[in-house]
Each structure stands twice: as structure tokens, then as C-alpha cells.
Amino acid sequence: MFVRETEWWKYSIIYQIYPLTFADGNGDGIGDLQGIIQRLDYLNDGKDNSDSSLGIDAIWLSPINQSPMLDNGYDVSDYYDICNTFGTLDDFQRLLEQAHRRNIKVILDLVINHTSSEHPWFLESRSSRYNPKSDWYLWHDPAPDGGVPNNWLSYFGGTGWTYDDKRQQYYYHAFNSHQPDLNWHNPEVRAAIYDVIRYWLDLGVDGFRLDASSVYSQDKYFRNNPVKFEGREDKYKDQYHIYDQNLPENHEIIREIRSIIDEYDNRVLSGETFIDNRLYDSLIFYGVNNDELHLPFTFEFPLSPWYPGYLQREIEKKELLTPEGSWQVYFLNNHDLPRHLSRWSECSICFDTFAIAKASATILLTVRGTPILYYGEELGMVNHENIPLEQLRDQVAMSCLDEECLPSRDGTRTPMQWDDSPQAGFSFGKDVTPWLPVHDNYQYVNVETELSEQDSILNFYRELIQLRKNSKALQKGTWKPLIYYPYEHLAYLRETEQETVLVAINFSYEKNFDLDRAIPKQYWQVLLSTNLSVGDIIPLPQLLQPFEISILQFTPDHAVP
Ligand code: BGC
Numbered sequence: 196m197f198v199r200e201t202e203w204w205k206y207s208i209i210y211q212i213y214p215l216t217f218a219d220g221n222g223d224g225i226g227d228l229q230g231i232i233q234r235l236d237y238l239n240d241g242k243d244n245s246d247s248s249l250g251i252d253a254i255w256l257s258p259i260n261q262s263p264m265l266d267n268g269y270d271v272s273d274y275y276d277i278c279n280t281f282g283t284l285d286d287f288q289r290l291l292e293q294a295h296r297r298n299i300k301v302i303l304d305l306v307i308n309h310t311s312s313e314h315p316w317f318l319e320s321r322s323s324r325y326n327p328k329s330d331w332y333l334w335h336d337p338a339p340d341g342g343v344p345n346n347w348l349s350y351f352g353g354t355g356w357t358y359d360d361k362r363q364q365y366y367y368h369a370f371n372s373h374q375p376d377l378n379w380h381n382p383e384v385r386a387a388i389y390d391v392i393r394y395w396l397d398l399g400v401d402g403f404r405l406d407a408s409s410v411y412s413q414d415k416y417f418r419n420n421p422v423k424f425e426g427r428e429d430k431y432k433d434q435y436h437i438y439d440q441n442l443p444e445n446h447e448i449i450r451e452i453r454s455i456i457d458e459y460d461n462r463v464l465s466g467e468t469f470i471d472n473r474l475y476d477s478l479i480f481y482g483v484n485n486d487e488l489h490l491p492f493t494f495e496f497p498l499s500p501w502y503p504g505y506l507q508r509e510i511e512k513k514e515l516l517t518p519e520g521s522w523q524v525y526f527l528n529n530h531d532l533p534r535h536l537s538r539w540s541e542c543s544i545c546f547d548t549f550a551i552a553k554a555s556a557t558i559l560l561t562v563r564g565t566p567i568l569y570y571g572e573e574l575g576m577v578n579h580e581n582i583p584l585e586q587l588r589d590q591v592a593m594s595c596l597d598e599e600c601l602p603s604r605d606g607t608r609t610p611m612q613w614d615d616s617p618q619a620g621f622s623f624g625k626d627v628t629p630w631l632p633v634h635d636n637y638q639y640v641n642v643e644t645e646l647s648e649q650d651s652i653l654n655f656y657r658e659l660i661q662l663r664k665n666s667k668a669l670q671k672g673t674w675k676p677l678i679y680y681p682y683e684h685l686a687y688l689r690e691t692e693q694e695t696v697l698v699a700i701n702f703s704y705e706k707n708f709d710l711d712r713a714i715p716k717q718y719w720q721v722l723l724s725t726n727l728s729v730g731d732i733i734p735l736p737q738l739l740q741p742f743e744i745s746i747l748q749f750t751p752d753h754a755v756p
Contacts, residue, residue, distance in 0.1 A: 204402070204463040204489055205522050206670045207252035208560070208660060209302065209567045210238060213530050214259055214281055215267060215630055216610045216621070217570055224627035226610075228259070228282040228290050233623065234613075235290075237642060241297035247646055249573060249653075250660040253300035255404050255465075257530055259287065260306070263313050265373045266591045267608075268304075269406060270311035274391040291399050300401035302463065307388050308407040309374040316387075317375050321359050321366070331384050332375045333367035335417060346419045347439045348431045350410075351591055352600035355439070369410045369439065371591040379411045379448055389455055396459050405452070405466030405488070408480070412445040414438035446479065449487040465490035465524065474512055481521040490524040490565055496558075497532050501539035501551065503685040503702050507676055510562055510687075514674055523564025527555055528572050534607050537578035548575060550742040552652045553725065554700050557744050560659040561689065561698045563674040568656075571611050574645055575652040578606040579634045586632055609634050614643035658723055662746065666722075668694035677711045684739055686710060695749040696722070701739035708739045718754055719747035 212231060220229025231254075240248040258268030261276040268278060277287050294301050310317055319328040335344040335356070343356040344365055349372075356365040357372040366375050377384050392403070418438045426433025449466070456464045468477040468491045480491035495509035517523050527535040535555060536548045552575045559566045582605050587593060589603040610629045613620030619637035621629050634640070645653035663669045672689040683703035689696045697719065699708065716735045721727045724745040727736075732753050736745065 201461050202489075202522075203252070203300065203461060204465075204565060207300065207565060208250070208663070209253045209255055209565060210249070210251040211255045211257065211526075211529060211567055211569045213257045213570060213608050215257075216608050218611060218613070219622040219627075219629070222622050222627060224622055225280055225630045226621075227280065228277070228286040230623065231256075232286075232290050232293050235293055235297055235299065239297050239299050244661075249657055250664065251568065252298065253302055253401065254294065255302040255567070256304060258304045258306050258406075263311055263373075265311070266371060267588070269306050270309070270313075270371075270374050271306050272311040272313045272315075274388075275394060288398070295399070300463075302402045302404055302465065303395060303400050304406055305392070305395075305403040306406040307377065307391070308369060308411050309376045312373045312375055316377075321362055324362055324364070330381050331378055333378050333413060334362060334364045335367070336364055345417050345438075346422075346428050346434070347413070347417075348429065348434065349595075350431060350601075352431075352595040354429075367413065369407065371594065373591075376410075376413070379444070380415060385448070385451065389451070392452060392455050396455070396462060401461070402456070402463030402465065402489075404492075405449070405464070407469070408449060408466035408488070409441045409445060409468055410439065411448050412442045414442065441476065441479075446482065446487060449480065450482060453482070453486055453488070463489050465492060467492050469494070474509075474516060478516055478518065481518055485518070485520050489522065492524060492526065492529075492567075496525060496527050496555075497529075497535070497538075501555075501702075503683060503700070506558060507678075507685055507687075510558075510674065511676065514563070523562070524567065525559055525562055525564050526567035526569065527559055528569035528607070529567075530569070530608055531604055532607060534569075534572065534576060534578045536572075536575060537580070537606075540577075548577065549652065553655050553744055554702060554742070556652070556656050556659055557698065557700055557746070558685070560656075560663050561669055561687075561696075561746065563672070563689065573653050573656040574612055574640050574642065576609075576612060576634065576640060577636070579609045579632065580606055582606060582609075582632055588631055605631055612637040612641040614641050615639070662723055666694065666696060666748075667691050668696045668748075672696070677714065678709065682707075682709070684708060688714070697735075697745075697747045697749070699736070699739060699743070699745045699747070701741060701743045704741040706738045706740065708736060710735065715749060715751075718750050720750045720753075722746045722748050 215226045217226045218230030218234045220227050238251050259281045260271040261273035261278050262268045262270050277284050316331050320331045343354050347355040349355045351370050358365050368375050420434040420438050422428045423433045456462045466488045468480045477491050477493040480488045499505045513523050539551050540548050587603050587605050589605045592601045592603045609631045610621035610633045615638045618629050619633045645651035668689040668691050672691045675688045677686040683705050684701045686699040721729050721731045726740045726743045
């Protein structure tokens with residue numbers, strides 16, 4: 196079913212593709228746009244009730260612009276071109292056309308906090324203090340002792356300042372020294388970036404994910420960040436980032452970008468609201484008049500333990516805090532975090548990842564808000580923990596030697612597992628070494644095998660996705676919790692005036708199930724269950740089997756003879 200509404204992004208399922216490792220179409224071992232095109236049918240073949248596709252509505256591509264790939268594309272050297280690694284602009288246009296043909300929207304990652312240090316703008320800016328782009332980046336004279344201008348740090352570790360011999364000045368970078376921050380105070384910079392945005396919108400992309408959208412703007416007077424009580428000034432987490440993060444001007448910039456988005460029909464603006472990721476801080480990203488991000492990505496599930504009460508509390512907080520007229524968005528994974536099954540298998544009452552995978556998929560796809568899937572999570576892919584040192588690719592993580600450095604993110608970015616052939620079918624037709632090693636479990640965790648196993652994680656995701664598409668309650672309905680922690684299960688209702696759906700998930704071996712007494716005891720139809728027969732009309736269950744997941748729909752019509 197194609198979502199045609201203006202606010203399609205509210206009722207869509209977004210799928211994040213990491214292009215380097217999703218599918219290699221030209222057989223060089225590195226993922227590319229041709230590879231993605233060849234795999235589009237898997238994502239959505241445009242048919243209702245497809246027997247092999249996942250059924251998502253939109254893809255978000257991690258960056259594909261021209262880049263020296265020091266941070267795998269999060270370091271752009273030409274905003275108007277596609278990175279050679281991935282293909283050409285023609286390939287991209289073909290991808291767009293082929294995706295749209297299958298009712299898949301395309302969202303691009305827009306990395307505009309910084310450029311690559313190889314971007315011509317930076318080369319010009321660093322060439323002297325007196326060139327037209329001299330002020331396009333954040334340059335500053337050394338402190339009187341010759342040291343860095345202030346205490347701002349890089350999120351990746353170490354100081355945020357790098358000295359440039361030519362200009363005899365420091366430039367600022369919120370991330371790696373090869374990722375100099377643009378100077379957003381400069382109206383020419385804004386105009387240049389806004390042209391980039393219009394270019395891609397004119398080409399037909401359906402929206403953007405703004406990378407690092409909380410650190411665009413820094414204090415004009417370069418004031419030092421205060422340090423937390425008993426904290427260390429050189430530890431990122433010990434500073435109050437009041438002068439280098441989330442400044443009021445940052446939101447002026449997002450509003451300007453949003454106003455461009457609003458000039459076009461049916462586009463979406465999403466963005467990463469890190470860094471001090473507290474939900475209440477992130478809410479500001481909706482904008483006071485709903486005029487900033489449509490979908491601010493916040494990290495409540497990735498930062499929660501696998502414990503029903505905590506997860507419930509995160510959903511409750513989001514429900515309570517999301518402003519009127521705004522919309523929630525949820526995800527379990529992304530390219531910067533260890534995969535959720537690896538994070539959550541370390542919980543106290545460990546059980547198999549299979550059960551966690553199904554339970555977490557159920558939560559993600561039945562709460563109120565837009566779900567984002569990260570490639571391979573629908574298969575139950577886990578982090579690759581044993582990548583040999585010489586095969587690691589996360590150069591920005593490896594280049595930082597500080598004790599506070601970012602750990603390598605390669606384990607979460609390994610090749611998509613398509614089948615049980617060598618390289619898991621990642622590279623089309625050739626025997627090549629993939630860009631990152633394939634996880635050892637690919638012989639049973641892969642698309643082909645899982646499509647053929649009725650009970651697989653992949654088929655479970657597919658069922659959930661279909662269910663969500665066919666249920667207005669799951670798409671738009673209110674969310675109401677029915678159980679209060681510290682129980683080892685989670686239950687909630689999703690409701691519209693016409694439809695009531697109950698979602699019940701048992702996280703443990705316990706069987707009790709103590710629901711709100713106010714809900715009807717009869718006439719529940721099983722929509723999906725790991726234990727009950729789908730289609731049966733049953734009384735409200737009194738017990739949940741160990742690790743049971745059941746989604747039931749109230750069917751009062753059955754009460755009438
Ligand atoms: C992206 C990272 C990237 C960083 C710098 C982030 O927030 O998600 O992958 O390294 O921005 O662009």
C-alpha cells in the first residue's frame with residue numbers, strides 16, 4: 196500500500212542503508228548504488244502481499260556524496276556529485292526512479308556541519324588569511340602561549356582545534372581534524388549549503404537526515420565551556436557544552452532549512468539530535484511552531500537496558516513530552532552503535548537472541564511513531580566483535596589515540612547477509628574480499644535462508660510490517676500502557692475510535708499476566724502470536740507463555756449472534 200499522504204513519513208517505515216556494505220553491484224568488494232538497485236525488490240517490490248519483500252516505505256542512505264572516505268562519507272568533498280566508490284549521478288537518478296517505481300521514498304544523509312578537509316572550499320580557506328573563503332570555516336589565532344584558542348573538544352576525542360602552518364591559525368572541528376566545521380555565522384556559507392539542499396530536492400529526493408544537527412553553530416566569542424564539578428576539562432562528557440552545541444542560532448539554521456523543505460511538496464526533514472542526548476533537550480528540535488525537524492532522532496531505545504520497565508518508561512516519556520502536532524520516531528540501531536542484539540544479550544536474565552529480536556521488533560513496530568530499521572536487523576544480525584586489526588575501516592576512530600576515543604564502529608557495519616554463499620551474497624557474482632569481513636553466522640542468518648523458514652526473524656518482521664500497514668490503530672492510534680513495572684512483561688493498547696489493538700510481550704519465563712481490569716475480557720482476535728493461532732477469537736489471556744508475543748484485536752462484533 197503506497198502512503199500518499201502529505202505526512203507520509205508519519206505512517207512509513209524507514210530503512211537505513213549503509214551503502215558501503217549493503218550490496219556490491221560491480222563486484223569490487225565495496226557496496227554501491229547498482230547493488231542497492233538490484234536489491235530494491237527485497238525492500239519493497241511494490242506488490243501487496245509480496246512473498247519475498249520486507250515492505251518498507253523509505254530508505255535513508257548514509258552519505259553517498261563525493262568523499263575521501265576518511266569517515267566513510269561523513270566527510271564530503273563535493274556536495275554535487277556521487278562518490279566514485281558508489282557510482283555516478285546517473286546511477287543515483289536510476290536508483291531514485293527505480294525506488295519511486297516501487298513506492299520507496301529516498302532520504303539522503305546531509306553532512307553539512309563540516310566538510311572534508313579536501314573540499315575545495317576548505318583548500319581555499321586555508322590557503323591564506325586573505326581569500327574570499329577565508330571566513331568559511333572557524334579559524335582562530337593561537338592563545339597567547341601558542342596553544343589552542345579554548346577548551347572545546349572533538350567528539351571523537353582530544354582537542355577540537357588543529358593548527359594550520361600556512362595560516363598560522365587553528366581551525367575548529369567538532370569531529371576529526373579532517374572534518375573542519377563550516378562557519379555558519381557566515382551568510383555565504385548558509386547560501387552555499389542551501390543551494391546544495393535545493394539541488395537534491397529539485398532532483399527529486401524525498402528528504403534528508405541532517406547529520407550532527409546540534410553542532411552547526413558555535414559561540415562567536417569562542418568562550419570556554421564550563422567544566423562539571425570534579426570533572427576533567429579534557430573529557431568531552433565532563434564539559435557543559437553551552438558554547439559549542441545546541442546554541443539558539445543552531446535552531447535558526449534548522450528553521451531556515453525547514454523553510455526550504457516546505458517550498459517542496461511532501462518532503463521530510465529528519466535529523467540527529469545528539470550529543471547530550473536527553474529527550475527533553477531534543478524536543479526543542481521540533482521547533483516551537485513545529486517548524487524545525489519533522490523527525491528528530493533521539494536515542495531512548497539504544498540507551499535503554501533490555502528491561503520492560505525501562506523501555507516502557509522511555510515510551511511514556513516520549514508520549515508525554517512530544518509536543519502537540521509533532522510526531523515520534525524510534526530506532527534500535529544505527530551505524531554508530533553496537534547492534535541491539537549484541538547490546539541486549541548482555542542483560543541480566545539472558546535468553547536467546549532470537550526471542551529478544553522478536554520482542555524488540557514488536558516494540559519498534561507497534562509503538563506510536565515512525566520506526567527506523569537498520570539494514571540487517573530484520574535478520575537478527577549481531578555485531579562482529581572479532582574483526583582483525585588490519586581489516587578495521589573506521590579510520591576516524593583508529594586515528595584517535597586519546598583514552599576518551601570513540602571505539603571502532605566497524606562491528607555494526609559488516610556486509611548485509613543475503614544468502615549462504617561465500618561473502619554472504621554481498622558481492623554480485625565475483626569472488627572478492629568484501630570491504631569489511633562478513634559475520635561468521637551468515638550461513639544461517641541471511642535473507643534467503645530466513646525467507647524459507649516460517650519462524651525466522653525476517654518473516655516475523657515481514658508479518659509485523661504487514662500488520663502495521665493494515666491497522667490504523669497501529670499507525671495512528673493512541674498508546675496506553677496496561678502494566679506497570681517491575682513486571683517482566685510489557686502490554687499496551689493502540690486505539691483509534693474504530694479499532695483497539697493489544698500488544699503483549701513476555702520478557703521472561705514467568706507466566707503471570709496481570710492486566711488492567713478495565714479492558715474487555717472477551718472477543719479478541721489473534722493478529723499475530725508466537726503461541727496462539729492467528730485468526731482465532733479468544734478470551735483475554737490470563738497467562739503469557741515464556742517469551743510469548745501476542746498482538747490481539749478487539750472484535751466486539753463477535754459478541755452479536
Ligand atoms: C554520524 C557519524 C559521523 C559523525 C561525523 C555522526 O553523527 O552519524 O557516523 O562520524 O556524525 O559526521
